[in-house]
Amino acid sequence: MTAPEQIKSKEQSTCVLCGSNGTYLFRDLDDRLFGDSTGWDLKKCNNSDCNLLWLDPMPTRDEIWKAYKDYYTHSEQKNSVFYNGFLANSYLHLKYGYFPDFGVLRKLAGAMVYLNPLLKSEVDFKVLYLKSKVGGKVLDYGCGNGWLLQQLKSLGWETYGMDFDEKAIEYCRSQGLHVTQPDFTLLEDASFDAITINHVIEHVHDFEQLIADCYQKLTPEGVLVVATPNTDNWIFKKYESHWMQLDPPRHLQLFNLKNLSALMAGKGFQMEMKKSGFRIDAWATIVSRAIRRKGFFHYMTDKKTKLDLFWGIFNQLITSLMLPFNPRAGGEIIVKAKKV
Numbered sequence: 001m002t003a004p005e006q007i008k009s010k011e012q013s014t015c016v017l018c019g020s021n022g023t024y025l026f027r028d029l030d031d032r033l034f035g036d037s038t039g040w041d042l043k044k045c046n047n048s049d050c051n052l053l054w055l056d057p058m059p060t061r062d063e064i065w066k067a068y069k070d071y072y073t074h075s076e077q078k079n080s081v082f083y084n085g086f087l088a089n090s091y092l093h094l095k096y097g098y099f100p101d102f103g104v105l106r107k108l109a110g111a112m113v114y115l116n117p118l119l120k121s122e123v124d125f126k127v128l129y130l131k132s133k134v135g136g137k138v139l140d141y142g143c144g145n146g147w148l149l150q151q152l153k154s155l156g157w158e159t160y161g162m163d164f165d166e167k168a169i170e171y172c173r174s175q176g177l178h179v180t181q182p183d184f185t186l187l188e189d190a191s192f193d194a195i196t197i198n199h200v201i202e203h204v205h206d207f208e209q210l211i212a213d214c215y216q217k218l219t220p221e222g223v224l225v226v227a228t229p230n231t232d233n234w235i236f237k238k239y240e241s242h243w244m245q246l247d248p249p250r251h252l253q254l255f256n257l258k259n260l261s262a263l264m265a266g267k268g269f270q271m272e273m274k275k276s277g278f279r280i281d282a283w284a285t286i287v288s289r290a291i292r293r294k295g296f297f298h299y300m301t302d303k304k305t306k307l308d309l310f311w312g313i314f315n316q317l318i319t320s321l322m323l324p325f326n327p328r329a330g331g332e333i334i335v336k337a338k339k340v
Helices: 064-068 086-096 104-115 117-126 147-154 166-174 207-217 234-242 257-266 281-294 306-322
Strands: 022-029 040-045 053-055 137-141 158-162 192-198 218-229 269-277 332-339
Touching (some): 022 234, 086 104, 086 117, 104 117, 117 306, 137 147, 137 207, 147 158, 192 207, 207 218, 207 257, 218 257, 257 269, 281 306
Parallel strands (some): 137 158, 192 218
Antiparallel strands (some): 022 040, 040 053, 218 332, 269 332
16 A cells, blocks of 8 residues: 555554554545545454554654644634524523523523424534633634634633644634643633533544543643534444545544543543534534545535435434433543543
């Protein structure tokens, strides 16, 4: 096998989580979303207690930036008004304690969100399952264009961000956000009440050190929330090598609920919540279908077809019906853990 010439890579023959040998799952994958590099191979860990997926060869730390030249985090990402409206804010008050006391009618409105699982999952994700803590300090590691920081800042948090993408950092700073390179020493003696890692851990070379650093930087009883794609998702099994969340070469490794929870517990965290969800399954279906049909999906310019949209909504509904019977079926893992 010849490693991709566009981005320098190195051999990674064993599992980056448990050290076991692996078996090639897919060979010669292209960057289908944001670039033109080719020839990426994906392995699956042979250890049944792990089953991590990882790239072999893997882009080097010095070269991986090339895969992000046209990444979506460079631009503004607006939250839907629907998810910032009356019902959403009422629910945020009822479940997480945000906003002043709304009274009985607003609490009833918030309770209505529980009747709409999709709306509930979107609003939960708006705050990444963090309870209100006015003046509390939160760090978003891999903050991208800062949408979560902006949201939490508006809800009373003191916000900090880190990202390895210089364009993303520049954009965040232009929005008045405190964002630095991903180096915990830059924060000196700072400590945080909450740290979020939102669809970022799959991009990080030394992810075990990242989790350990988060533990050290949290206050006692502080919480870490990690969200990432789920390799136990049934949509992955349906689309296989065309699954959008493979995303070579940016996704260096991919997790399931079991190995991610074990990783965090091994660094001293106590699990508060661990689940998979269906929030992203419609979009994953839409993009995966396009990749299967034409080999790529240009993320910033390609449009979804009506048929893709239908199947996206349909598959998302199927996932929502599966989850009560198979908690690992969702396309996204969310693990919330406390420092003890």
